[in-house]
Amino acid sequence: MIASVLIDPMLPTLKPSFLVAEALEWMEESEIAQLPVVDSERYLGLVSLPLLSEPGLTGRALSDFPLEHSHIFAGEDQHLWEVVDLVIQHELKVVAVLNKSGAYLGAVPVAELYEKVAEMVAAGDRGAIIVLNVKPHDYSLSEISRLVESNGAKIITSHYSSSYPYDTTGNSELTIRLNQVNVGPILATFERFGYVVSEVHANEPVTSVDQERLDMLMRYLAT
Structure with missing residues (x-):
């Protein structure tokens, strides 16, 4: 199973022009504390809840903040286990997926990874x-x-x-x-x-x- 298949089409993508208040709303709605920031299919990095939670920031744009993990992403044809390794190594909540041309395709949330890993190893079945x-x-x-x-x-x-x-x-x-x-x-x-x-x-x-x-x-x- 490869990264492009794991993409969650319902996961929000933020723009650098979005205000902190908007980003927080999307995080609350999607129940995830980290989201990708993308500008015209160009992946810029991730923004996390702790960075945006300080008082007085709600009216500022995401472009005012240093984004995280701008160089950490999965290629569209990378295997599920390689995506899992990225999550563990960099403590990610989501993994951005780029195509061979470097354009942003979408992102994979950790919850989706867990479900697919469980399916792969048949975690609910009995066997020695x-x-x-x-x-x-x-x-x-x-x-x-x-x-x-x-x-x-x-x-x-x-x-x-x-x-x-x-x-x-x-x-x-x-x-x-x-x-x-x-x-x-x-x-x-x-x-x-x-x-x-x-x-x-x-x-x-x-x-x-x-x-x-x-x-x-x-x-x-x-x-």
């Missing part, structure tokens, strides 16, 4: 999560998938993460989510082939294959 400790030179998703499928199950999503160079053992983690909760035979197969299983979550709904990203998004939604 298994975390394997693997060495990078031994890692083969196709081999692991073959072992899973030999037990009549399938890998629905997977996430590979490496702690190198911080982990001196050189081990990495592969998190896989399956389409069933009965994982006894699969665990036995992994053990037989020398794989180290560090975690098994087989009886609870899946919440994430990348918990850190989703936790950050939830924190943004709560503010």
